[in-house]
Amino acid sequence: MGKRRIFAVIAATLASVLILSVTLQAALGDRILGRSANGPEVRELQVRLKQLGYVLGSADGKYGHKTEAAVRLFQREHGIRVDGLAGASTISLLKKLTGVSTNYGGKAVGLNSNDLNLLSHAVYGEARGEPFEGQVAVAAVLITRLKDPRFPKSIAGIIYQPGAFSSVNDGQINLSPSANAIKAARMAMNGWDPVPGAIYFFAPSKTKNRFIWSRPQIKQIGNHIFTR
C-alpha cells in the first residue's frame, strides 16, 4: 500500500516536472498563441508588443482580451491577416521589428535606438492627440535643434533641459509611447520634416508668453504653432 503510494507520488512529481520544464523553456514561436494561453512565451509576446507601443496593461503572461486586441491591432497595422492569434507570421515579424541592431559580426549595437526611444517619448508626451503630421513635426523640431548651435548637443540634453518642455515638467514624458508616436519619431529621424527650420512650437491657446509669440511662425498643425 505505502509502496504504491510512494511510486504514484514520484511518478506524478516526475510528470509535472517534465511538463513544467517544457512550458518553462517554451520559446516564443514554438506554438500558436491564442486566448487562454499563458506562460513565459506569452509574456515575451506582450513585452515585444509593448516595445512597439501597443497598449495591453502589464506583461503578466496571460493571453487575455487586452493582449488579443493588441495582437489584432499589430496585425492590422502590419499587413498580416487579422485573426487575433499570434502565429508564425505574426511572431516572426514581431521579433524582427523588436530585434536588436547588430554589426556585421552579429554583436548588438545600440546606436540609433536610444534616440528613437527618446524622440518617441517626447512625441507622445507633447503631441499625442495631434494629427500625425504634427507628431512628425514635433520630432523634427527636436532634430533641427540638434543641428542648431543655440541648443544642447544631444537629444537627451534637448529634451530634458529643465523647463524646456511641459511634458518633462509634469512627468508625462515617462508615459509609454504609442505605436504612432514611434512611427512619427522614426520618420523624423529618416529626414521627414513638415516644418523645416522650426526650433520652437507652442500651443496658442495655452500660452501668453510674449517671446514665443514674437517668433516668426512657420506653420500651424493641429493645436501647435511651429516657429523659428
Place this chain on the structure above:
Amino acid sequence: MRRRNLLVGGLGLALAVSLIWGYGQYQASRQLGIHEENQYQQAYKDMLGHMDNAENFLAKTMGSNSNSNNVFHLTGAWEESTAALNDLSNLPVDNLGSPNIAQLLNRTSDFSYTLAQRLAGGGDIKPEEQKALIDIHEATRKTSEDLGRLRDKAEFEDVAWTKARPSLWSTVTGWFGAKAEADSTDITQPTSVSQGLQLLDTQLQKLPPFQYQGKFNSVVSQSPKGLPPGDFTKEQAQANLNKFISQLGLNYNVQFKGDTKGTLPAYSFSLGGAQTWAEVSKQGGAVLAFNDMRDIGVKVLSTDQAKSKAQSYLSSLGYPAMALTSMEDHGSYLSLSYVVQQDGVRIYPDKVILHVAMDNGQLVGYNARAYLMFHTSRTIDKTKLSVAQARRYLKAGFQVSDTGLVLLAKDNYSEVLCYEFRGTVDSEEFLVYINAATGFEEQIYRVIKTPVGEYQQ
C-alpha cells in the same frame, strides 16, 4: 455629553494627523528643494570650471608657436567647451534658456575642433582665424568672469541660486489675481542666479559674430537648386498637386490648409482625412512631400513587386534614371530611398524617399525635399584613379564585397566624386569613400543591421 466629547476627540485626532502629515510634506519638500539646488550648483560650477579650462587652452594657442602643441591645446578647448555645453543643458530654462551662451560654447567647440583637425593633418592656422581665435578667447574669458561674479554674489551677497518657490501667501493672493513680484532687470542685482544667468545671456547678444568656417557656419538655408524659378499661387499649386496625384493613380479630395513660411515657403494641403498631408513649394510649384497614414490591409506584394512599383512611379513623375540606395521593411509598407544615377555615378544628394503600401502597391509616402534642394545638371569629371588604384588606399585586410562610383556630399555641401567600397574588416562592415582623383579617404560609414533594414552611420 459623551457625543460631544467624542466629536471633540475625533476632530482633535484629525487635526493632529493633518499637522503630522503637513510637517511630513514640508520636510519632503525641503529635501527636494535642497536636491534641486544641489543639482543646479553642480551644473553651474561644473560649467564654469570647464569654461575656465577652455579659456586657458585658447589663451595658450595665442602664445604657442608649435603646431603639434596647438593640436593639443585646441583639442582641449574643444573638449572643455563641449563639456561646459553639456552642463549648460542641465540648467533650468526660463523662456529660452541661455541660447547665446550655448552658441558661444558651441562655436568655440566647433571652431577648435576644425582647427585641431586641420593642424593634425599638417595644415596651418590662417591669419583671419588667428583673429577669430583671439575674439573667441576674449568672449569666453569675459563670460567666465561674469559667471564667476554671479557665483560669488550667491555666496557672499545672499542672492539665491534658484528662484524661490512662491510662498503660500503669494500663491493664495495669486488665485485672487494679484501679480507676482517682477524679476529685477539689473545685472548687478539679480533676483536669483538663474535669473542673473538669463540677464547675462542677453548681454552676450551684443558681441559681434565670429568669422570662421566650421560645421555650424555652413549655410543652412540654401536656395533650392532643383526648383524652377517663378512663384506659384495657391490655386496653381493645388492644380499641380492634383496632377501629381492622378499621375500616381491615386484619388484624393485635396483641400488647401494654409501657408508654410520659413526657409522654403510652401502651401500646405490635406488630402481628405486628418492623417494625410501634402506640401507644394511656392517657388516652382513642386510637390515637396506627401504622406497618407491610411489603414493598410493584408500584405500581398513581394519586395520585388514593391520595388518595380516604385520605379514606375518615379518614371510617371518624370524623374531621371534613379538607383535604389536603401530600403526599410515595416511590414505593411516599404520605405525606399532612390538617388539619381548619371553616367554610372550615383548622386547621393539628389534623394527621393517613397513609401509603398504592401496591400495594393499604392504610394502612401513621398519625400522629395532633398532632391529638389540639390538636383541640378552636373558635369561629372572623369576619375583620375582607376578602381584598382583607388583600392590601394584601403586599409590592409579590408575585404571588398562591392564597388561603385558616387557623388558624395560633404558637411559643407560641397560634392566630391568618390569610389564607394563596401567591405568588411573583422566583424564590422563599412562603406569607404575614396576620392576618385586624389585617393584621399573622404568618408567612412559603418553599416549596422537594424530590425527594419540597413543603417549607415
